Amino acid sequence: QGMFNQLMLGLMTPDYLEREVFCCGPEPFMQAVREALAGFGFDMDHYHQESFQAPAAKEEDIPELEDTVPDEGAMAEIVFAASGVTGHFAETDTVLNAAKTSGLNIPSGCTFGVCGTCKIKKLSGEVHMVHNGGISEDDIEAGYILACCSNPIGRIEVEV
CATH class of the missing domain: 3.10.20.30 (Beta-grasp domain)
Incomplete structure (x- = not known):
C-alpha cells in the first residue's frame, strides 16, 4: 500500500538484480520503479516499460524521460x-x-x-x-x- 519505493522492492524481490523487469502503469508509478532500481545499481538494459497511453504516431512525439540518474562511469x-x-x-x-x-x-x-x-x-x-x-x-x-x-x-x- 502506498507509493512504490526501494524498501518495498528489496522486501518483495530480493533477487531483483538478477531479473528482467517489465513495468506497466501510470508515469508516476513507472518513474518510482525506475528510480528505485537505478538507486540500487540495477542494469537498466534489463528494464522494459509500457505506459497506459496510446503509442506515439511519430518518433518526435515520444516524450523524453526526465529521470536524472547517476552515470556509472562519471x-x-x-x-x-x-x-x-x-x-x-x-x-x-x-x-x-x-x-x-x-x-x-x-x-x-x-x-x-x-x-x-x-x-x-x-x-x-x-x-x-x-x-x-x-x-x-x-x-x-x-x-x-x-x-x-x-x-x-x-x-x-x-x-x-
Whole structure:
C-alpha cells in the first residue's frame, strides 16, 4: 500500500538484480520503479516499460524521460564545507558512503531513506535522491537531502 519505493522492492524481490523487469502503469508509478532500481545499481538494459497511453504516431512525439540518474562511469566532486574536505567519487556512490570514506561521520540509521537521521544541508549542486519518506517536501525545497540515498551529480557542496 502506498507509493512504490526501494524498501518495498528489496522486501518483495530480493533477487531483483538478477531479473528482467517489465513495468506497466501510470508515469508516476513507472518513474518510482525506475528510480528505485537505478538507486540500487540495477542494469537498466534489463528494464522494459509500457505506459497506459496510446503509442506515439511519430518518433518526435515520444516524450523524453526526465529521470536524472547517476552515470556509472562519471565522477563527482563532493565538498564537505564545514570539514574542509573535498573528494572525488563515482556518481553511483552515496553522499553518506563518500563521507565515511573521507573519514567524516554523518549520523545515520536505516540507510534506506526512511528514518531521516542522515538529513544534511546541500549548499550547491545536484543530487539524485530516491528516499522512502524520511524527508519532507519542505525540507527538500529548503535544500536538505538524505545522505544515505543521495548520489552526487557533478560537483556538490554539503554542510558537513
